[in-house]
Amino acid sequence: MSENIHICSLSKKENSGFPKLPPNASCGSRFIRRLRKFVAINPNNARCKTYFRNRSGLITEAKKYAASPYFFVIHPFSNCHAFLEVTFFVAWLYSLFLSPLVVFYPVPNSDTLHDKVEYYFVLNVQRLLVISFFFTGYVDKKSQNIIIEPKKIILRYLRTYFIFDLIATGSVTSPVEEYVQKNYAEYFYFSVKSAEYFLIVLCYYVRFNTVTNYMTDIFQILKLPRRIQSILGHVLRTYLILHLFTCMLYGIPRALYNDHWPEESWLTKTRPRPEDGTILPKYLDCLMVASCYFFGASHDLYNVDLPNEQLCLSIVTLFGRLYTLFLLADLLRVFGIAQVAESNYEQELCCLEEYMTSKNLPEKLRKRLRNFYEYKLRRRLFNEREIFSTLSEHLRTELFLFSARKLIQRLFVFRSVPKPVVSSLISLMKMEIYSPREIIIKMGTTVENVSFISSGTVSVINQEGTELCHLEDADEFGIISSVTDDKQIYQIEAVEPTEIIYINKQYFLNILHNYGDVLAKMDEMVKQRLARLMKIQEHIKKGGSNIISDLRNGNLLERFHKRPLIVIE
Structure with a gap:
């Protein structure tokens, strides 16, 4: 097992974003839930690994889709979309290969096996696919946002491939062909038939890029090298x-x-x-x-x-x-x-490889460095420090405010103080990226910073090395030791690539010095979190499972659970 992979000891949570059904739910409710999960985002989809920087972003997207009113829209990272991709690839590949072969037949309108298969099966499947594209979400290439709004989906499809798909599936050409065959001479009909054939073949080949892209997605699903x-x-x-x-x-x-x-x-x-x-x-x-x-x-x-x-x-x-x-x-x-790199990013990777070779680094450490570079740079190389140095103080603050917008919207501290105070806090904050299994705060150390999770997931580990819980986007840590002036009693470790925004403890308290109610609320939050962690720790010491907890979690009535047999004499 690679050292930079977090082995989670916590119970697996539901990541679909849909509420859990009660144990006595009807078969219809279970079927509807499975159907909704079929069209919703699948966390194990191969494309999720390349699109989302961490699992917390994936879970956020799953919750966003589950809460949206567009339950009929197929998510681009769903199992349903993967099925449609495979179906589209097979149906269009069949037509791309066999449709041009019609020119080799002695009689263009001969009743061949290909004609029967195409007319009774392939064309109907393709028409169903055309209908499904009106309800299939997509990833906007410019903004890299996932679009699930029906209006945007329909307008995009109408502007791009709809006309070509309509012609390719014979929905337009077939009525025209029947009309010409009934009302015009055979020679003119043959000319129209030939023109129709060439038009259909061209319309199929318009989708050539889509076929190759779907082929790449299928290869990723099959996990080919x-x-x-x-x-x-x-x-x-x-x-x-x-x-x-x-x-x-x-x-x-x-x-x-x-x-x-x-x-x-x-x-x-x-x-x-x-x-x-x-x-x-x-x-x-x-x-x-x-x-x-x-x-x-x-x-x-x-x-x-x-x-x-x-x-x-x-x-x-x-x-x-x-x-x-x-x-x-x-x-x-x-x-x-x-050996010639196509971009500055690849040149930087070449330099990294040379450096790792010269230092004779082990393969596990090399893999961590490669993953760190890929996560931080997102396959794009830029000098962030140089860019920031050219900006004014106001623009730098605005840029950082935009980067930390999730924190500002969700954190109590930022929501409870005026905007100038928020700007002051943000201007003093710094960002750091941690790789999986990298220790952010060691147990027993004096914490000098208050940290907030911009994106990613961290685990909280006690003195016995037991994982107690996970903290995700917009959660904070380090406040316990920062407010109480005690040493860190829990270890904080990155579960996945995680971006942390932190500020010096003394600066943090000085800025909030005039807001006693905010500090009092923070003190209350610290006590609540400590109580929750202690409760989890006590629960684990007792064995980690009892009838009450299993009943609350829905495990007792939903799955078989082995318990010792009690015999009463």
Whole structure:
């Protein structure tokens, strides 16, 4: 077990944000609760680890969603959203592969197995997905906020992919096709059918980025190594692009020639010829030509003389050159072959690696340093001290006030004094980041600071080394020893990456000297917290479990509990 992982000894709490059901709850209530949890945020979702900096932020988001009136909105980090991602990936991947292949069939409107599967199953699934997108939350890329308001979700979908999804699923083109088939000649119907086919394929490929993003999310759910994810992702992307160009090399000439192939066409020199019914040899031949022109390999088997075919191959070559450069650059980055960093953040990480190697640090300590850098810098490098030095005193205070807005809103001290006093307190505060299992305050030491948790979780540990409770966002510690002038009687340890804002004890008391009622309230809070911690400690000494506590916690009637058998003679 890694040293920087906190092993919690406290009972596991419900993190869904929904109130716990009574033991005698009906089956309907239990089903509704499970359904709500299915569309709510899942704390174990793979994307939560990259989005939230700590677990306390995740729990806050879960409570926010549970308290919102938008119970019908699917959270972007929910199990339901993960299921929709997998369904979308499979359905769109099926269409991205098979829809372009229609050009290779001898008769465009032939009743194939693909047509039946697509018409009776795939299209209906895709239409249900289109409807679900009106109720699916998303993460705003600019602000990095989670959006669950229905109005914003609907407007965003209408502005982006709705029209393309509507056309791709045949909701618009099918009625038009039926109307043309009834009222116009067969030749015109064939032209409309060909145009409809090209439009549908393009609309499917508009979602190419979404498919690859969902593929990455699925790989994260499967917990594949990063390099394996990169290789599989590039293989699938490359093949889908080549597949589109393969079908384009055959489909565009076929539409132009209307199945009357000229002898000068390179496709007439293939075996079998275009007019033959075999699909696989034609597809493989076109795939080989597309791959050669795409990657710039030599291909002298066929001479391309017709202008429209030359234009198609020129497009393939141009796009292939650009894509190959991107592919090589990304592979070099992933496998660490290229030593040139893409950003200042990566340069800083390279310096960190060199430093750790020169000092011959153990792997556990190296991992802690990497996690600290990733948490603090958020993959962005900036000189915070230099930025602050260029700001005025007023702007620095405003910036710190914004960073500490959660504390100001929730803490009694900040809510009970005027704004100038709050500004004075904030201006004297400093920030520190602690890694998991890092000791913030040692037991028996004299605490000189009053600390507040900006984000994260810390544990309170007694003299016996027993974990008593957790403190989370906007909780304070150090006040017990600061107010009573006693030494610290509990050890404070970080559970996860935690941001602490602290102020010198003497400065804190001097600023609040004229607010006796606030200090009296703080003294009362200290006594209440001490009493609560002592009660927990006594409870643990007695065995940590009894019938009354189990009944209050809902454990006695909701799950089996082994107890010693009492025999009365």
